[in-house]
Amino acid sequence: MVGSGGREHALAIGLSESTSVSVVHCCPGNAGTSMVGINHDVSASDIDAIVSLSLELGVGLVVVGPEAPLVSGLADQLRAQSIPCFGPHSEGAMLEGSKLNAKKVMQSIGVPTGGFEIVKEQSMIEPTLDSFEPPWVVKRDVLAGGKGVTVTSSRSEASKSVREAIDEDGFALVEQFLSGEEASVLVIMDESGYIMLPPSQDHKRASDGDEGPNTGGMGAYAPAPIATPTVLTRVREEIVEPMHHFLRNETIPYRGCLYVGLMIDSNGSPSVVEFNVRLGDPEAQVTIPLIESDLGLLLLASASGEISEMEVEFRPMNSTTVVLASEGYPGEVFTGRKISGWDVQIEEGQVSGFVHLAGANFDSDGLLLSSGGRVLSATGLAPTLEEALEAAYQIIDGIALEGSHYRSDIGFRALSR
Ligand code: GLY
Numbered sequence: 001m002v003g004s005g006g007r008e009h010a011l012a013i014g015l016s017e018s019t020s021v022s023v024v025h026c027c028p029g030n031a032g033t034s035m036v037g038i039n040h041d042v043s044a045s046d047i048d049a050i051v052s053l054s055l056e057l058g059v060g061l062v063v064v065g066p067e068a069p070l071v072s073g074l075a076d077q078l079r080a081q082s083i084p085c086f087g088p089h090s091e092g093a094m095l096e097g098s099k100l101n102a103k104k105v106m107q108s109i110g111v112p113t114g115g116f117e118i119v120k121e122q123s124m125i126e127p128t129l130d131s132f133e134p135p136w137v138v139k140r141d142v143l144a145g146g147k148g149v150t151v152t153s154s155r156s157e158a159s160k161s162v163r164e165a166i167d168e169d170g171f172a173l174v175e176q177f178l179s180g181e182e183a184s185v186l187v188i189m190d191e192s193g194y195i196m197l198p199p200s201q202d203h204k205r206a207s208d209g210d211e212g213p214n215t216g217g218m219g220a221y222a223p224a225p226i227a228t229p230t231v232l233t234r235v236r237e238e239i240v241e242p243m244h245h246f247l248r249n250e251t252i253p254y255r256g257c258l259y260v261g262l263m264i265d266s267n268g269s270p271s272v273v274e275f276n277v278r279l280g281d282p283e284a285q286v287t288i289p290l291i292e293s294d295l296g297l298l299l300l301a302s303a304s305g306e307i308s309e310m311e312v313e314f315r316p317m318n319s320t321t322v323v324l325a326s327e328g329y330p331g332e333v334f335t336g337r338k339i340s341g342w343d344v345q346i347e348e349g350q351v352s353g354f355v356h357l358a359g360a361n362f363d364s365d366g367l368l369l370s371s372g373g374r375v376l377s378a379t380g381l382a383p384t385l386e387e388a389l390e391a392a393y394q395i396i397d398g399i400a401l402e403g404s405h406y407r408s409d410i411g412f413r414a415l416s417r
Contacts, residue, residue: 378391
């Protein structure tokens, strides 16, 4: 398992609970993965070292958490050594690595998404912005962990963002703003078929009420009721089927997760906001606990082109996760601070609660210290969303980390439906 965030802790838990998996090795992992697997001091960006370690250990499957190693060709290198890899090859990973590439693919096969313009000349900035209604959406065509996107109603800020992108990258993308409610659908895919996991909803803004700066995600829940059965049928027919048809016919088939970031408008019409080529974080933390079937077999099937032979069972439960972030996040953060109260679990009938660790590591005395922006998330699993939220908040309320913050309104859209 490659990566070191909360998503990777969720993957490592799911894999370690799979009867098909004997041991989980993590590169580099975090404090959470060290409790369910073996961490190795190998960076997720060191492709040669990951391939060498995989050969040395004789692993049966490599599961890649983040997108950057995929864009850099980790899956290509592993497959060249006949090591099954859950995660697409570098060309497939360009669905996330280049927003322009994703837009062109969608345009060519008629997948619904917002209109866009490429701006290369400074003289075209104002005419292009004139042709879109505010708020303006300006994107850099780089892998920037969500940081290359500006959504603003300020014309001067929009102009500045376009100008900076042209200076940095030679061009900017200006996109139509899509209104509605967002949802994420993770699709486990290979050339033989695909499986749509239960829909989830992230909370990308730092503060309650969707205020404040954009983050990697401050909490999530699944299933997201905005994605009704009717909406999901449209997502399947209008987005997933054409994308699967396109990807299965590429020279090298796409094996891994296609993360479909959706905007669902007030008529229930879905459009693609973005594709990612991996599980979402924190969507993975709420989606993986809903998978009843053996996760190792599911991911191996996708890595081997045999997903059409898989039957996957889901738990008829609700899950939620609430992220605890370091002081300063999503800006410059304070790290190295002691975390207490994190090792609490709830088991009450069908309700359970536990912690996914992310930017956190043990020191030599076994104390848990913060080491990143998103430090951990408290996850609840229960028959209802309300009970799942209660479990997650009960846990997070008891955790102490100086200067940390979390949102107190995770799930508010679902609760107000
Ligand atoms: N939660 C958003 C993402 O994983 O990209």
